Amino acid sequence: MSKSFPEPKPAPPGRQRAQAWTSYWASGVLHSCAGSFAGNYGAPYREFWREVFAGLAAGAKVLDLCCGNAPLSKMLLEERGDLRGLVHLEAVDAAEVAPAWVRALPPGQREMVRVHPGTDAAALPFPDACLDLCMSQFGIEYAGLQAWREAARVLRSGGELAAVLHHVDALPVQIAHEELEHLDWLERPDGLLPMTEAMIEPVARSADPAAAPALRADAAANASRRAFNACQEALRRRAASASHPDVLHEVGQASFVVLQTARAGGLAAGRAAMANLREELSRTRLRQRELVDAALDEAALRGLCACVGSTEPELQVLRFDGNRIAGWAIRIRR
Structure with missing residues (x-):
C-alpha cells in the first residue's frame, strides 16, 4: 500500500539544545561520537547494520531517526548499493541539519533521501503504519519515551525498529564523563578559562610599545601572567595523565588564540573571542x-x-576489539 509523505516541516524543540546540536552538525562531522571514532562508524556498528540492511528490498521506506548528518543513511547506501535510487529514506533531526553528502548525491538518488531538519522525534510528520524500517544510532535514547512510541506508530505490520544506543559502561560514555570533569577543571575560579580572561587586557595593552614600561611595572598584570603560565603547566600535566585529553589540548590551544586575537585586534576583539570560546x-x-x-x-x-x-x-x-563495550544494539519487529 502506497502512502505519500508530507513535505519536511520544521518543528523546533528546546532552543538551547537545538542550537547546540545545530552548531555541532554544521561543523561537518558525520556522527555524534566524532571524538571517539573518525569518519563513519566502523566495526562493530557496521556489522550490526549490515545484518539489518540485508532484509531491505527495493521500494522500502526507511526512517533515519535523530539522524544528525545521517551517517546511517549513508551507510545503508554504501552497504546496499543495489538499492541506490530504489529505497525511500526520510531523515529526521531536531537540529537544523543539512548533510553535505546528501546534497552531493547524483540526480535520481538525491530525491530519494529527504531530510527533515528542526523536527521533533516525539511528533513525527508521517502517517501511521507507513514505514518498513525505523533506524537510529545514538539518537532515539536522547529523545524521550514519546519518540519510541512514535517510531512504533509509523512502522507497518512486519516492520522493524533497529537501534544502536549508548550503554552506561561504553567507551563513548566514559569519554563524556571524563570530558565533563576536564571542563569543570578548566572553568573553576583558578582554572585556565578565568586566567585567560584575566590576561586579555594586559595582552591587548602590550600591542602598544609605548605601554611597555607601565605594563612591566603593573603588579596585577604580572600576577595574571604568572597564574596563566601556571595553569598552562598544570594543563600539560593533567593531559599527560588523562585517558582522553582532547578537550584539554583544544582549550589550551584556544586560550593562546584568544590572547593572540587580543594583541592583534584589541581589547574588544579579545573579549569577543573569549565569549565565543565559552559559548562553544x-x-x-x-x-x-x-x-x-x-x-x-x-x-x-x-x-x-x-x-x-x-x-x-x-x-x-556490541564490543570493540579488546572486549570494550561499544553500545547496545536492539531489534524490535512489529
Whole structure:
C-alpha cells in the first residue's frame, strides 16, 4: 500500500539544545561520537547494520531517526548499493541539519533521501503504519519515551525498529564523563578559562610599545601572567595523565588564540573571542551531559522496549576489539 509523505516541516524543540546540536552538525562531522571514532562508524556498528540492511528490498521506506548528518543513511547506501535510487529514506533531526553528502548525491538518488531538519522525534510528520524500517544510532535514547512510541506508530505490520544506543559502561560514555570533569577543571575560579580572561587586557595593552614600561611595572598584570603560565603547566600535566585529553589540548590551544586575537585586534576583539570560546564549551558541555544522561543499563532499555509493546526484543552488547563495550544494539519487529 502506497502512502505519500508530507513535505519536511520544521518543528523546533528546546532552543538551547537545538542550537547546540545545530552548531555541532554544521561543523561537518558525520556522527555524534566524532571524538571517539573518525569518519563513519566502523566495526562493530557496521556489522550490526549490515545484518539489518540485508532484509531491505527495493521500494522500502526507511526512517533515519535523530539522524544528525545521517551517517546511517549513508551507510545503508554504501552497504546496499543495489538499492541506490530504489529505497525511500526520510531523515529526521531536531537540529537544523543539512548533510553535505546528501546534497552531493547524483540526480535520481538525491530525491530519494529527504531530510527533515528542526523536527521533533516525539511528533513525527508521517502517517501511521507507513514505514518498513525505523533506524537510529545514538539518537532515539536522547529523545524521550514519546519518540519510541512514535517510531512504533509509523512502522507497518512486519516492520522493524533497529537501534544502536549508548550503554552506561561504553567507551563513548566514559569519554563524556571524563570530558565533563576536564571542563569543570578548566572553568573553576583558578582554572585556565578565568586566567585567560584575566590576561586579555594586559595582552591587548602590550600591542602598544609605548605601554611597555607601565605594563612591566603593573603588579596585577604580572600576577595574571604568572597564574596563566601556571595553569598552562598544570594543563600539560593533567593531559599527560588523562585517558582522553582532547578537550584539554583544544582549550589550551584556544586560550593562546584568544590572547593572540587580543594583541592583534584589541581589547574588544579579545573579549569577543573569549565569549565565543565559552559559548562553544557550553555547547560541548550540554552535548556531553546529554550523552551521559541518555546512556542506558539493561533494565532501563527493557523498560523502554516494553513501553512500545515489545517484551522480547533482540538485545546484544556490541564490543570493540579488546572486549570494550561499544553500545547496545536492539531489534524490535512489529
